[in-house]
Amino acid sequence: MKPFVLQQSVINQQVIVVGNSYLIELEIKREDEIHSIISGNKYRKLKYNLIAAKNEEKNVLLTFGGAFSNHIAATASVGKAFGFKTIGIIRGEELKDKIEGNSTLSYAKQCGMTFKFISRTDFKKKGDSYFIETLKNEFGDFYLIPEGGTNALAIKGCEEILTEGDSDFNYVCAPVGTGGTLAGLINCSKPSQQVLGFSALKGDFLKQDISKFAIKNNWELITDYHFGGYAKINSELITFINQFKKQNNIQLDPVYTGKMMFGIFDLIKKGFFPKGSKILAIHTGGIQGIQGMNTLLKKRQLPLIQ
Numbered sequence: 001m002k003p004f005v006l007q008q009s010v011i012n013q014q015v016i017v018v019g020n021s022y023l024i025e026l027e028i029k030r031e032d033e034i035h036s037i038i039s040g041n042k043y044r045k046l047k048y049n050l051i052a053a054k055n056e057e058k059n060v061l062l063t064f065g066g067a068f069s070n071h072i073a074a075t076a077s078v079g080k081a082f083g084f085k086t087i088g089i090i091r092g093e094e095l096k097d098k099i100e101g102n103s104t105l106s107y108a109k110q111c112g113m114t115f116k117f118i119s120r121t122d123f124k125k126k127g128d129s130y131f132i133e134t135l136k137n138e139f140g141d142f143y144l145i146p147e148g149g150t151n152a153l154a155i156k157g158c159e160e161i162l163t164e165g166d167s168d169f170n171y172v173c174a175p176v177g178t179g180g181t182l183a184g185l186i187n188c189s190k191p192s193q194q195v196l197g198f199s200a201l202k203g204d205f206l207k208q209d210i211s212k213f214a215i216k217n218n219w220e221l222i223t224d225y226h227f228g229g230y231a232k233i234n235s236e237l238i239t240f241i242n243q244f245k246k247q248n249n250i251q252l253d254p255v256y257t258g259k260m261m262f263g264i265f266d267l268i269k270k271g272f273f274p275k276g277s278k279i280l281a282i283h284t285g286g287i288q289g290i291q292g293m294n295t296l297l298k299k300r301q302l303p304l305i306q
């Protein structure tokens with residue numbers, strides 16, 4: 001068995017942001033640089049799950065996701081790297097014959113992932129034990145990782161994102177999908193720090209989901225920057241992402257980190273952060289999804305992410 005290469009050192013990169021009348025110190029934790037595919041929070045969320053799977057002597061990982069899912073790509077990639085078979089239960093039967101046209105799925109397939117495409121209605125049953133049983137009948141025994149990878153072990157992994165050197169930041173910002181990453185950040189933050197989650201989707205359930213795993217109350221969910229919902233984007237966001245890259249040489253993704261950074265910049269402009277604030281934004285990765293998004297943008301004749 002190959003050893004796990006699991007502890008990565010991640011740098012914080014400084015970005016200059018000018019607010020209305022004062023400078024704000026903003027640093028970006030480059031979790032995106034952990035690996036080109038197994039990057040950011042998906043790496044953090046899988047880490048202890050992989051160790052648990054090995055300990056339980058399971059060599060098959062089964063998980064759920066949409067066709068552009070960073071989690072599907074990361075699971076397929078770790079499976080290949082660490083010797084697990086992987087099964088992806090994919091939302092939407094219509095994609096069955098379109099694997100080649102989808103960069104995430106074709107990458108996952110190259111890594112050896114087996115797919116099962118199910119209807120959106122069936123996909124909603126992904127948490128039901130009888131549905132899991134039918135999957136066990138079909139595929140045999142497996143280690144189950146929920147959609148988006150969020151479970152207690154995933155949160156444990158995300159509790160390692162912040163280090164002692166980060167204690168001086170007043171704010172820690174991260175994008176929110178299921179809220180697992182934010183919960184991990186809350187749990188490892190200092191009581192003096194405020195943790196801000198930027199919701200990447202419309203979802204009133206998120207606050208409750210985060211509360212389930214968060215052990216502190218020093219956090220807030222910001223819901224003004226989801227751009228209409230999950231993976232919904234417009235040319236304003238694309239322009240922002242492209243400009244941000246030009247200025248800082250950091251690629252943001254359109255689904256999560258782009259929306260968060262747009263939100264942080266907007267809040268800085270509006271004077272949300274008091275003078276002297278030090279902000280740490282977590283770059284949670286997600287770069288693999290850009291190619292798939294650009295395919296869609298091209299079809300809709302929108303500007304592309306550069």
Ligand SMILES: *Cc1c(COP(=O)(O)O)cnc(C)c1O
Pocket residue numbers: 040041042070071148150175176177178179180181182253256257284285286287
């Ligand atoms: C999945 C993902 C998120 C959301 O993480 P949650 O733990 O589900 O909230 C944020 N950023 C990126 C890049 C992701 O891939």
